[in-house]
Amino acid sequence: MAAQKINEAHEHIAKAEKCLKTSLTKWKPDFDSAASEYAKAAVCFKNAKQYDQAKDAYLKEAEYHTENKTLFHAAKAIEQAGMMMKEQKKMPEAIQYIEKACMMYMENGTPDTAAMALDRAGKLIEPINLEKAVDLYQKAAGVFENEDRLRQAVELLGKASRLLVRLKRLDEAAVALQKEKNMYKEIENFPMCFKKTTAQVLIHLHRGDYVAADKCVRESYSLPGYSGSEDCVAMETLLQGYDEQDEDQVYRVCNSPLLKYMDNDVSTADMLLLGTGLK
Numbered sequence: 001m002a003a004q005k006i007n008e009a010h011e012h013i014a015k016a017e018k019c020l021k022t023s024l025t026k027w028k029p030d031f032d033s034a035a036s037e038y039a040k041a042a043v044c045f046k047n048a049k050q051y052d053q054a055k056d057a058y059l060k061e062a063e064y065h066t067e068n069k070t071l072f073h074a075a076k077a078i079e080q081a082g083m084m085m086k087e088q089k090k091m092p093e094a095i096q097y098i099e100k101a102c103m104m105y106m107e108n109g110t111p112d113t114a115a116m117a118l119d120r121a122g123k124l125i126e127p128i129n130l131e132k133a134v135d136l137y138q139k140a141a142g143v144f145e146n147e148d149r150l151r152q153a154v155e156l157l158g159k160a161s162r163l164l165v166r167l168k169r170l171d172e173a174a175v176a177l178q179k180e181k182n183m184y185k186e187i188e189n190f191p192m193c194f195k196k197t198t199a200q201v202l203i204h205l206h207r208g209d210y211v212a213a214d215k216c217v218r219e220s221y222s223l224p225g226y227s228g229s230e231d232c233v234a235m236e237t238l239l240q241g242y243d244e245q246d247e248d249q250v251y252r253v254c255n256s257p258l259l260k261y262m263d264n265d266v267s268t269a270d271m272l273l274l275g276t277g278l279k
Helices: 001-018 032-047 049-067 071-088 091-108 111-125 130-146 150-168 172-187 191-206 210-220 230-243 247-254 270-274
Strands: none
Touching: 001 032, 001 049, 001 071, 049 071, 049 091, 071 091, 071 172, 091 111, 091 130, 111 130, 111 150, 130 150, 150 172, 172 191, 191 210, 191 230, 210 230, 230 247
């Protein structure tokens, strides 16, 4: 089966090369047909699990789509080349191809496709390189934000924020959370603003910055429904416990359902207590 597919791939490549030849009656290479034959060859190589050869065929397809000025299809082919690297567990190379494809999507005027590809790339690289995943999620969020697609942008910012916490890059996490909160406020999703205030407080206390944590709560009083809400009462109680160095009170808040079922990267009680100097 694999040998048959490889032979088919080479037949498609031969056809592609024929499409590129010129003669007295054919002055210009047929880039469109050549790209189509290389695409077919790539699929055959992929089915035969010859991923390096599939990658090369996809790159040839991209080259001829570019010659034909069909950038969207060229970008798709380059993204597929990246997927062939992923199949070989060569993640950095895979991400490079996907980022290149994203630049072409942007050049082609299809930013949404670029942002979605960056999101996919972030998911691929996240298990092995958190820093790169943060970069990709933030870039994707930026593209969506420029297109006024705030719901998509804020979701990606959330992914980046959680990874920044995991990386202990807390100053950056605090900035990212504030940006998330501003976006949620703009789209009038106030319950999510409450949750982001809680996350901000925890991050600031972990940084040992009580003043910044207190400021986040005070600023949130202006949000409709925040004052007196479960989130507000919990954060006021937490800040009081922190201010009075009351370890039991801090523990009670940190072990409440409100915090226990938050993202673990943000709400771990031990992490908070280590940051506050109460432990």
